Amino acid sequence: MDQRYQVFISSTFTDLIDERREVMQALLEMDCLPAGMELFPAGNTDQWSLIKGVIDQSDYYLVILGGRYGSMTEEGISFTEMEYDYAIERGIPVMGFVHADADEIAAGKTDKNEAAAGKLAKFRAKAQTRMTKDWKNAEDLGSKVTRGLIHLIKNNPRPGWVRGDSAMTPETRAEIAELEAKIAKLEKKELETATTGASHMNDAYAHGQEEVELSIKHEGYAYGRQEEDGDLTYTWDEIVDVLGPFMIDEAPEPALRKTLNSHMLSEIQGDPKSWSTGWSHESAEISDRSWGAIIVQLRALGLITIGTKKRTVSDKAVYWKLTQAGDDYLVSLRAEISSVIKI
CATH class of the missing domain: 1.20.5 (Single alpha-helices involved in coiled-coils or other helix-helix interfaces)
Structure with a gap:
């Protein structure tokens, strides 16, 4: 597979233009992808996020140290050293190239400021605790980069980049x-x-005339907004009887929940002994916990399953429908109820 590596080149700029050009040429001849400050202004703190992003995407990191420490942030750290520290932090294989003789560097390419020169000396010492090579001039640096990167790639395999059709x-x-x-x-x-769906109900779970207690919130207005919490008790047959007909075809869960809320409100309004009455704009809402218990129980019984019809992307609701067992159970339940009702 034709694999290429992205290599980040970090250095000061104006004093090392020729050296950077030589390094980039060496990388291109190795079919590598050079990346560095040519992509952004090195002294612009607003570009730091961009710089970090390019380093993150790089497979290897090369730092070139000459005679200047470089432009610094408000904290007194050069961008070159910040880049170096970030590459180390991100675990990217790093290799340094340090000028062999600082005294041989032209005066115009060295720091005049003693503080900056001191920081450069400390940075050189830090870089030399890892893999580094000395260089004397641009041509020497280019050849050192080629040999050094071959060694770095061999000992530190990285993902690299491949053409989409080659991958x-x-x-x-x-x-x-x-x-x-x-x-x-x-x-x-x-x-x-x-x-x-399920063809037979799993009667190992509570069903039929066995009861379940549902927690609800009752709200309304009577001399201001009123609110009370309570419970209603239903048999599982009653719950299936209320919700089942709406799930013969697929029904969205919010609509099913609204149907049960309306049914419970009718129960409350018909039971003045247990609940406040005379309120206006009343509503009843089942708790999330109780609603979840109903869904889990009906699924465990094998009476309902999730709907499968195609819907619009904007429709985020969960749809429920009766299984074959659920449909059979609803029919038998309704038939039994009808037999005791005068038609």
């Missing part, structure tokens, strides 16, 4: 095709299961 090998294509076939098979099986 898709025949083996990868075959593997993807196999995975797609498995996914399609599983989706088909899941769809078939969801369509038919």
